Amino acid sequence: MNFLYAAYGATWAIHIVYLITVARRYSRLKQEIDELNRK
Amino acid sequence: MKKAFPILGILTAVFLSYALYLAMVVAPREQTMGDVQRIFYYHVPSAWTAFLLFFLNFLASIQYLVRRNPSNDKIANWTVITLAVVTCVAGVVIGVVPDLKSALPEGTYPSSIATTGIIIAGMYFLVRKLFSVEATDALAVTTAEVGVVFCTVVLVTGPLWARPVWGIWWTWDVRLTSTLVLWLIYVSYLVLRRFSSSGQTPVMAAALAVFGALDVPLVYFSIWIFRTQHPQPVIGGGGSIDPRMLHVLLMNWLAFLCFAFLVCWSRYRLERMKREVEETQALEALLEPRSMTR
Numbered sequence: 054m055n056f057l058y059a060a061y062g063a064t065w066a067i068h069i070v071y072l073i074t075v076a077r078r079y080s081r082l083k084q085e086i087d088e089l090n091r092k
Numbered sequence: 093m094k095k096a097f098p099i100l101g102i103l104t105a106v107f108l109s110y111a112l113y114l115a116m117v118v119a120p121r122e123q124t125m126g127d128v129q130r131i132f133y134y135h136v137p138s139a140w141t142a143f144l145l146f147f148l149n150f151l152a153s154i155q156y157l158v159r160r161n162p163s164n165d166k167i168a169n170w171t172v173i174t175l176a177v178v179t180c181v182a183g184v185v186i187g188v189v190p191d192l193k194s195a196l197p198e199g200t201y202p203s204s205i206a207t208t209g210i211i212i213a214g215m216y217f218l219v220r221k222l223f224s225v226e227a228t229d230a231l232a233v234t235t236a237e238v239g240v241v242f243c244t245v246v247l248v249t250g251p252l253w254a255r256p257v258w259g260i261w262w263t264w265d266v267r268l269t270s271t272l273v274l275w276l277i278y279v280s281y282l283v284l285r286r287f288s289s290s291g292q293t294p295v296m297a298a299a300l301a302v303f304g305a306l307d308v309p310l311v312y313f314s315i316w317i318f319r320t321q322h323p324q325p326v327i328g329g330g331g332s333i334d335p336r337m338l339h340v341l342l343m344n345w346l347a348f349l350c351f352a353f354l355v356c357w358s359r360y361r362l363e364r365m366k367r368e369v370e371e372t373q374a375l376e377a378l379l380e381p382r383s384m385t386r
Contacts, residue, residue, distance in 0.1 A: 060131040060252040061112075064138070064245050071241045072355070079362050085369050092376070 097357065104350040111340075111347035119340040131253040137345035138245040139271075141352050143308050145239030146278065150305035151219045152232035153298035159225045172216045179209025229294045230363040232301060233285060234356050236278050242352065243275045258321065266314040267322035274311055277304035 115133035122129035158168040183206030186192045193202060223231055250268065251261040262268065281304060285297050315322050326333040333341070 054127050056128050056252050056256050057130050060249040061134060063248045063252065064134050067241060067245050067248065068351075068355075071238075075355075075359055075362060078366075079358075082362065082365055082369060085373075086365075089369065089372055089376075 097354070100350075100354060104347070104354055107347045107350055111344040114340045114343055118336070120334060120336055122337075125257055128253060128256045131249050133340055133344045135246060135249040135253060136341060137348045138242045138249065140345055141348050142239045142242035142246060143312065144349075145235040145242065145352065145356070146274070146305055146308050148215075148219070149232050149235040149239060149278075149301050150308075151216055152223070152228040152235065153301035153305075155216075155220060155223070156225060156228045156232060156294060156298045157302070159220075159228070169217075169220075172213050176209045176213035180206045182206070183209075226367075227364070229298070230360055230367065232294075232298060233282075233363055234360045236281050236285075236301065238352055238356050238359060240275065240278045240282060241355075242348075243271070243278065246271060247275060263321050265320045265322060266318045267311065267320050270307060270311045270314050274304070274307045277307060 111133075115130055119130060119133065121127060154168065158164040183202045183204075186196065186205065187202035196202070219228065219231070250271075254263075255261050277300070281297055281300050284300065285293060288296070290296070314320060315324055327338070
């Protein structure tokens with residue numbers, strides 16, 4: 054059972070880490086857009 | 093569209109939870125492997141989703157290369173139509189001639205050959221209809237990145253299943269090695285896109301993607317062609333599976349497809365936004381010296 058939980062946990066950990074990186078890139082881009090608008 | 097995204101997000105989350113419930117509770121316990129076999133319900137759908145994304149990357153890359161030149165575009169369109177017709181005719185001929193039919197690998201049907209040709213041509217023209225030339229490049233980056241994430245899941249869950257079942261984490265058999273090579277090819281594709289500043293980067297990346305995609309059929313058919321330690325196919329290739337397990341497997345794949353679609357959607361929007369910002373910044377940089385001279 055431990056291997057099963059590890060596999061399912063690892064799957065969602067990988068997806069969540071990726072989603073966090075996408076969200077961070079999105080917020081950084083938003084900042085750049087705001088800066089461009091201010092100019 | 094903005095309202096559709098959160099609604100689809102909630103529906104996908106519910107669907108994924110239901111698929112998890114099916115995998116953990118409803119699917120019957122496999123007799124020899126026990127509960128560890130349930131890893132299969134995440135491992136296989138992730139692999140199929142990765143293959144589909146890499147295939148979309150292949151289509152987008154081909155279109156990015158050929159659509160920049162109208163005569164190449166025409167040739168590519170007619171080639172795809174010809175391939176679809178040829179596979180349909182081949183399917184009919186193989187179905188009629190018993191000797192050819194018996195030469196097919198176990199579990200492969202003549203109709204599946206024809207259907208594959210039609211689906212590939214259909215997907216090619218769908219991508220062509222929905223995406224402009226520049227958009228195909230953004231689609232290629234998106235599908236490669238999300239595909240690598242799903243392929244990483246496959247490479248992590250595989251050894252977690254192998255350790256209790258085989259007694260080893262990894263073995264250099266054809267299926268495992270070709271999957272690792274596939275992952276490395278697409279990681280190198282992403283590294284190229286990330287760090288190359290040349291104006292030709294999208295063209296070089298598209299060319300790499302076209303050759304990289306050749307590894308996908310090798311990975312898929314490796315367990316049909318070679319004797320491998322990896323389990324034999326459960327769908328097609330002469331394999332069999334309990335109908336309840338098949339239902340859970342397909343439901344999990346559908347849930348992961350919905351999830352992949354949503355992730356690709358957000359990543360694609362991000363890529364398009366990034367390109368717009370870069371264009372604006374480049375324009376500003378061009379205009380700045382003029383305003384200084386005034």
